[in-house]
Amino acid sequence: MDLAELDLTTAHLADACIRTGVPVRTATLTPVIPGTRVAGRVLPARHAGSVDVFLEAIERSAPGDVLVVDNDGRTDEACVGDMVVLEAHAAQLGGVVIWGLHRDTADIRAIGVPVFSLGANPTGPLSLRDRAPEALSTAQVGQWTVTSDDVVFGDDDGVLFVPADQVDTLLAKAAGIRDVERAQAERVRQGESLRSQLRFDEYLASGLTFREHLRKIGGAVEE
Secondary structure: OHHHOOOOHHHHHHHHHHHHHHEEEEEOOOEEEOOOEEEEEEEEEEEEEOHHHHHHHHHHHOOOOOOEEEEEOOOOOOOEEEHHHHHHHOOOOOEEEEEEEEEHHHHEEEEEEEEEOOOEEOOOOOOOOOOOOOOOOOOOOOEEEEEOEEEEEEEOOOEEEEEEHHHHHHHHHHHHHHHHHHHHHHHHOOOHHHHHHHHHHHHHOOOOOOHHHHHHHOOOOOO
């Protein structure tokens, strides 16, 4: 399920979601180590000012799970530091995704575990809050609520959540999209414009939407 091994990106998967009618659930989070990728079953944890919820989630984890931390998207405090990431690494988790901020950037980079967040802040939690009853069953990431029935993928473009039971279908569709787009790109490099490949003149005269035209001719780019 590693996107790098499969030679796929979150962009390919997002396009696959659109074409198969699966809701596109993305978040603009960036990797602490540029170029790293993450993929694995969601291991949710809602932060309430203490790391105990992370340790409890990790206690329930399986190798390859990805700790998905919900800190309400707060930008006034960091909720994950190097010790939590080190513990995730020791438990063989696939990475950490944070709807919030991290700290200890240099140490996290040295650990090498994929970590995605909204950014960094040197201060840790500023207060202790009431822990939600669903703290270990769901996480809110942007507008999306995710659970262990979801898989998260991440790369330099951000993170994408997909239903676990749809992963195989989406990966196969994404591979097809990748192959078409790469063939188109190579033809552009060889001197054949994208407009020519997509028969753009026909589209202009067709009365179809561009996506309808692409479906008709088997193009990619968007749909």
